[in-house]
Amino acid sequence: MSKRDSYIAAIQKSYTTDKPTIRLGSGILDGEIIKEAEIYLPLKMMNRHGLVAGATGSGKTRTLQVLAEQLSNAGVPVFMSDIKGDLSGFGQAGQSNKAIEERCQALNVTFEPQDFPIELYSLSGKLGSPMRATVLEFGPTLLAKVLDLNATQTGVLSVLFKYADDKQLPMIDLSDLKMTLNYLSDGQGAAEIKTDYGSISTTTASTILRKIVALEQQGIGAIFGEKSFDIDDLLNRVDGKGVISLLNVSDVQDQPALFSTFMLSLLVEIYNTFPEAGDLDKPKLVFFLDEAHLLFKDAPKVFLDQVEQIVRLIRSKGVGVFFCSQMAQDVPDNILSQLGNRVQHVLRTFTPNDVDNLKKTVKTFPRSDFYEISEVLTTLGTGQALITVLNEKGIPTEVAATHLLPPTSVMGPLSTADYENRYRNSELYRKYKDTVDPESAYEILTRRVEEQNRVEEREKAEQEAAKQSRSSGSRAEKSTFEQVLSAPITRQIGRELIRGVFGMLTGKKSTSRSKGWF
Known part of the structure; x- marks a missing residue:
């Protein structure tokens, strides 16, 4: 048997299944695209999570687009961040061109333009339906990450949340948080918590307060409040297709810790509210966390531990999580070990540090009889990736250099008019556009202080x-x-x-x- 035939046999044995799948593309061997070596990702294994990595310009975004399109066609809702504001093209059918025709011919597929149901969200409320969370829903660990607090300050924040829970004190927005902090660090409140919770120094309280005020001055304090986002709104379907929910963060790009942590807060909410689902034929929902390195940069251990716990346990809720970043090393080892599906685009080796990263990445792939992995990773073209996933039995598949399918929707943003028209006419925009100011910690503690x-x-x-x-x-x-x-x-x-x-x-x-x- 020739090397080519052996390769085709190995790929077909490893990837062929009668279960619902996502078609990723076809294998590449010695520079040749092998049409018969079709590469699939079983839908059943999507809740085993994954990683899409590679250098800038290698085609990671289009890989995410292909994955999201096929998930939507399978009736699986998708949530993903839109870092540059250029993914709204999901909502419009694509158009064929010479490059697309050549790619489809090489893969032996027909290009069928499609549009997909989308919902457009924004943290500021300026680029889509506003997404909010209450301070209590966000929790002390994630909020400490946003505020860039040290361990001592994070501990004080935890005291505030514990006190609010014990006293059934609703902390809805940052005004509630500031009022609670002021109350517990001085006067009656300080005396009240001294025995059961410990004292809060005025210096620490002042530092936290300054950081809260700085967040407000940046104009993004509005993400904390009511109506908070109902996580069930991510599970919608239209005409049998899963809705692709896009969080446009292009207007808060200078606050990467904010939007990445906000997305993680949604995962925490899902974990806390979704019922156990066990092993499903396809996931209930798939999350794509783009620019994952922003989530983990300078993160304290308590934060990383929480992320690991969520990633490890949320699969039992029927939810898959895919991280997207430039290098596998951007994701901590204990979390990387939970990601069973790997799509690795080309890596550049321009510096000694790049060479070290390449060596580390190679070690994360199974051994291959057909590739010198270190060589393949540096010679992949745009729209190509080295892939290994979990088959329906949970066993890693044969490593395959893959020529990927093209997206069937527009590879770019909608026009400004179409974009605005879509989200302003959305039922969810009408649901969330107006803020609600219920009685909360600010009013309760203000009355308590006035009475005192x-x-x-x-x-x-x-x-x-x-x-x-x-x-x-x-x-x-x-x-x-x-x-x-x-x-x-x-x-x-x-x-x-x-x-x-x-x-x-x-x-x-x-x-x-x-x-x-x-």
Whole structure:
């Protein structure tokens, strides 16, 4: 058997299945695209998560587009971040061109333009239906990541959340958070928590408060509030196709920790609310976390531990998570080990550090009888990737350099008018566009402080009245004594006594004795 035939047999044995799948493309061997070596990803294994990695310009975004399109066609809803604001083309059927025709011919497929149901979201509310979360829903660990708090400050934040939970105190927006922080770090609140929660230093409280104010000044504090986003709205379908929900973050690109952490907060919400689903033939929902390195950059251990826990356990809820970044090393090892499906685009080796990253990436792939993996990873073309996934039995498939399918929708953004028209006419836009300000921690604690101030003022007034009463009684007694002293007879007696005393002291004789009266 020739090498080519052996390759085809190995690929077909590894990837062929009678279960629902996603067609990724066809294998490449010694520079030749082998049409018969079709590469599939079983839908059943999508909740085993995955990684799409590669250098800038290698075609990662289009790979995400192909995955999302086929998931939608299979009735699986998709949620993904739109970093540059150029993925809205999902909503419009693509057009064939020479490059697409050549790619389809090489893969022995027919190009069938399609459009897909989309929902457009935005954290600011300026580029889509606003996505919000309450402060309590966000939680202390994720909020600490957004605020860039150190371990001590994160601990204080955890105290605030614990107190709010124990006292059933709704922390909805940043005003609630600031009020709770101020209340517990001074006066009545500080005394209240000292025994059960510990004291909060004014220095730490002031630092956290400044960071909250800085976040507000950047104009993105509005993501905390009501109505908070209902996670079930990500599960919609239209005409049997799963809705592709796009979070446009192009207007908050300078706050990468914010949007990446917000997406993770949605996963936390899913984990906390979705029922256990077990092993399904296809996932309920697939998340694509683009620019994953932004999520993990300078992240504290407690944050990474939470991400690992969510990724490890959320698959039982029927949810798949795919990270997208330039290098596999952008994802921590304990999380990378949870990603069973790998799509690795070309890697560049321009620096010694790039060479080291290449060596590390090679070690993450199974051994291949058909490829020198380090060589393949540096010679892949645009729209090609080295792939290994889990088959329906959970076993890693044969490593395959793959010529990928082209997207069938527009590879770019909708026109500005079409984009705005779509989201403003969405039912979800009407649902979320107006903010709601329910009674929350700010109002509750404000009343508590005002009541305490009134009690203190009343007690102060009573003490002042009692003091004045004592002063008035003393003044009355003194005034009576002064009246007695001021009487004429009293003044006369007083003068005589004084003269007598001073007379004796000076040795003078009295007038009566000098006159011989005795």
